[in-house]
Amino acid sequence: MLLAMIEPAADASAAEWLTRSAGAFGTVHSLVPDVFEAYARVFQPASRYGETRDPGHAPAEGREVRWADVAAANGTKMHGAAEWGQLTGSWALEEQADLWDRTPETRQLPEGPARRLAEILARHTRTPERCRFAVWDGWGESMLVFMFRKGVPPEEQARIRERREAEIEAWESLVRGAPKFGMPSRAYHLLEGPIHAIMRFYDASHKNPPSIWWPEDRVWCVGGDVDLMSTYVGGGAATIEAVLADPALEALPIPAGQSVTWEADTINPPVGPPR
Numbered sequence: 001m002l003l004a005m006i007e008p009a010a011d012a013s014a015a016e017w018l019t020r021s022a023g024a025f026g027t028v029h030s031l032v033p034d035v036f037e038a039y040a041r042v043f044q045p046a047s048r049y050g051e052t053r054d055p056g057h058a059p060a061e062g063r064e065v066r067w068a069d070v071a072a073a074n075g076t077k078m079h080g081a082a083e084w085g086q087l088t089g090s091w092a093l094e095e096q097a098d099l100w101d102r103t104p105e106t107r108q109l110p111e112g113p114a115r116r117l118a119e120i121l122a123r124h125t126r127t128p129e130r131c132r133f134a135v136w137d138g139w140g141e142s143m144l145v146f147m148f149r150k151g152v153p154p155e156e157q158a159r160i161r162e163r164r165e166a167e168i169e170a171w172e173s174l175v176r177g178a179p180k181f182g183m184p185s186r187a188y189h190l191l192e193g194p195i196h197a198i199m200r201f202y203d204a205s206h207k208n209p210p211s212i213w214w215p216e217d218r219v220w221c222v223g224g225d226v227d228l229m230s231t232y233v234g235g236g237a238a239t240i241e242a243v244l245a246d247p248a249l250e251a252l253p254i255p256a257g258q259s260v261t262w263e264a265d266t267i268n269p270p271v272g273p274p275r
Helices: 012-021 067-074 084-088 111-122 154-176 195-202 237-245
Strands: 038-043 046-048 063-065 131-136 180-182 187-193 212-215 220-223 230-235 251-254
Touching: 012 131, 012 180, 012 187, 038 237, 067 084, 111 195, 111 220, 111 230, 111 237, 131 195, 154 187, 230 237, 237 251
Parallel strands: none
Antiparallel strands: 038 230, 038 251, 046 063, 131 187, 131 212, 180 187, 212 220, 220 230
């Protein structure tokens, strides 16, 4: 069964180490505890769809565009505290011709980087079969739009709609039934399962990936936020070196306590807050 790999935690006690160390939103430690040897920032890529992009129905795949390439094209400097608006020169840009036409996602780490990060981190824990996933409590109810090819019989359309609606309700019930815990700026539901179950959150459009996830032995932690274009990882030196070295990820080392707000970039020309 699709949901069998992910279950609600028995209680929220496994998240106490997060709540004890969390600071007010503003630094990496509002997402990842201040207990690790090293930290990395994983930059969520922009995308280039080009002429194949239909604004109403964007294709499932676009070419990933790295922040470093955007910085190079704009004559700005890529670094660990870089902010998107300052690399491009404006938060208001919706595209740059022949470079990117979709900004980095702010809701979550995209599926490809998430899969690769999980593969790396699975090798750096003794408990890859026992991980925790903190899902933001603020996701709204799913909205479904069904599109069928011409000629699909009405009864078949009804069966497909009913099946998908039942899957969505089962998933949302699973999340709603999981215990909650609070961080300074967000509330989360706590679920658990093996690390490779992270991909179950990407199986369908109604599933929203966890903002924070970590293994039972707590040797690393991944943290992001629905308002950020980056995901942060804390762990041992070897773990962070593996994340930084992987060519599938755009990641840079950051110091403990680095700011995660739009003011963090003090190197590139200021452009003001996002609008």
